[in-house]
Amino acid sequence: MVSGKWLKLVKSLQVKKYRQLHQSFLVEGAKSVLELMDSAYAIQAVFATETFLRQHIRTRPGISFEYHAATEEELARMGSFQTNNAAIAVAAMLPNAPLQVGPAGYALALDGIQDPGNVGTILRIADWYGITRVICSEDTADVYNPKVISASMGSFTRVRTYYCDLPGYLRTHRGTPCLGAFLEGDDVHRFAFPPAGILVMGNESKGIRPEVEPFVTHKVHIPRYGGAESLNVGIATAVILDNVRRVGG
Amino acid sequence: MVSGKWLKLVKSLQVKKYRQLHQSFLVEGAKSVLELMDSAYAIQAVFATETFLRQHIRTRPGISFEYHAATEEELARMGSFQTNNAAIAVAAMLPNAPLQVGPAGYALALDGIQDPGNVGTILRIADWYGITRVICSEDTADVYNPKVISASMGSFTRVRTYYCDLPGYLRTHRGTPCLGAFLEGDDVHRFAFPPAGILVMGNESKGIRPEVEPFVTHKVHIPRYGGAESLNVGIATAVILDNVRRVGG
Numbered sequence: 441m442v443s444g445k446w447l448k449l450v451k452s453l454q455v456k457k458y459r460q461l462h463q464s465f466l467v468e469g470a471k472s473v474l475e476l477m478d479s480a481y482a483i484q485a486v487f488a489t490e491t492f493l494r495q496h497i498r499t500r501p502g503i504s505f506e507y508h509a510a511t512e513e514e515l516a517r518m519g520s521f522q523t524n525n526a527a528i529a530v531a532a533m534l535p536n537a538p539l540q541v542g543p544a545g546y547a548l549a550l551d552g553i554q555d556p557g558n559v560g561t562i563l564r565i566a567d568w569y570g571i572t573r574v575i576c577s578e579d580t581a582d583v584y585n586p587k588v589i590s591a592s593m594g595s596f597t598r599v600r601t602y603y604c605d606l607p608g609y610l611r612t613h614r615g616t617p618c619l620g621a622f623l624e625g626d627d628v629h630r631f632a633f634p635p636a637g638i639l640v641m642g643n644e645s646k647g648i649r650p651e652v653e654p655f656v657t658h659k660v661h662i663p664r665y666g667g668a669e670s671l672n673v674g675i676a677t678a679v680i681l682d683n684v685r686r687v688g689g
Numbered sequence: 690m691v692s693g694k695w696l697k698l699v700k701s702l703q704v705k706k707y708r709q710l711h712q713s714f715l716v717e718g719a720k721s722v723l724e725l726m727d728s729a730y731a732i733q734a735v736f737a738t739e740t741f742l743r744q745h746i747r748t749r750p751g752i753s754f755e756y757h758a759a760t761e762e763e764l765a766r767m768g769s770f771q772t773n774n775a776a777i778a779v780a781a782m783l784p785n786a787p788l789q790v791g792p793a794g795y796a797l798a799l800d801g802i803q804d805p806g807n808v809g810t811i812l813r814i815a816d817w818y819g820i821t822r823v824i825c826s827e828d829t830a831d832v833y834n835p836k837v838i839s840a841s842m843g844s845f846t847r848v849r850t851y852y853c854d855l856p857g858y859l860r861t862h863r864g865t866p867c868l869g870a871f872l873e874g875d876d877v878h879r880f881a882f883p884p885a886g887i888l889v890m891g892n893e894s895k896g897i898r899p900e901v902e903p904f905v906t907h908k909v910h911i912p913r914y915g916g917a918e919s920l921n922v923g924i925a926t927a928v929i930l931d932n933v934r935r936v937g938g
Contacts, residue, residue, distance in 0.1 A: 561924070565917075566915070567915045567916050571915065572915070593917065593919075595917050598915065598916045598917075664817055665934055666819035667844070667847045668813050668816035668817040668844050669842070669843070670842075671813070675923065675924060679927055679931045682928045685878075686878045
């Protein structure tokens, strides 16, 4: 049985204010907890079913965190998932340290992406396309939101984020090519992507903000062949990155 | 005020059994209802706020359906959205008529896509890439599920679906190139896509079924550059279609 103290602490971590107070966050579900255990994150505690403890924890060498058996009902009560038949971990947040974008490789910048599911999906896509740095405007959904962690499918362990004043950040990276999606931009199927750069993805309904637009040095667009008005921001991120990689960016 | 009879009927249409009984489905939210009114679907009734009625319905010529003023609370109570400040429409389902795939253009085939959000997203992507025919295995999420309609962002009005025994369907289309995503497939960045074909997308966790695989004539894969194990099926659909279109397929 999970103690009342832990139950209360874990539940509180669904809320940003308490995550920041404790500098801790939740990781839920078998796949994400397993990826967490193989990552550089410091785990503080794991709550898991007897089956999960037996298969993945009790026999694992060098465990440095406390763990407790929990029923599926307790896991559902503690976490944000409606059902959870495996595990919940509490881990320490990483410091919000500046990520530098150098002359090699691509980084993503998220300009006010509000939906946690979209941010999580974008982390997974970044990870697929080998992008490990994601710069987020301060109003982008919190990477430690349980919905972001869950939607990232473990990719939060491999992709670093940095929350900052995005226009200010881009101002200090004026030498780096900065790409953004705009209707009047160049067709991504024909565009000669630079070998390195920052790809800015804008808010779900408003796109890239006027304060950010002046820093975009290369406007691009995904050509449309039918009637849909737009693509979801996660989908657009994947399609643009696929085109970047295709031409060797 | 909405009558009890309508309240009950509309609410029942969240359930597939009642949609099939009434051959009707729900369309929720301003954007989707407006796209519905511009489509070939026969609308049976619209429930909307006074503001929506005034802006979009009362002055519209040739309205052939009944409409009723409803409060936001009534709309939330009738529909599947948590909040709805605009409208809900009840429309007649189209017959599940066979879609032929000819020598020109692409069609999608969905092999057991379970999540309604994924099916809706795929309809939107198909629409963006100019694909109007989506063949669905019988266990693919129902296109008239309110979550599919909502996630399609109006694209359900432009993309036709046909639910059938998918292996049987593919058997009768043996002359048409049939593409499917497999780990061992050809890299989509290098593959010479045929000018027409059927692109099969498989179940979220199990992929393309063994009963469908023998009909796949061209196996393809999206190259990976980082650590994520997989891409969501909607994302993968968009990336493959973007590559198809890029090379003129």
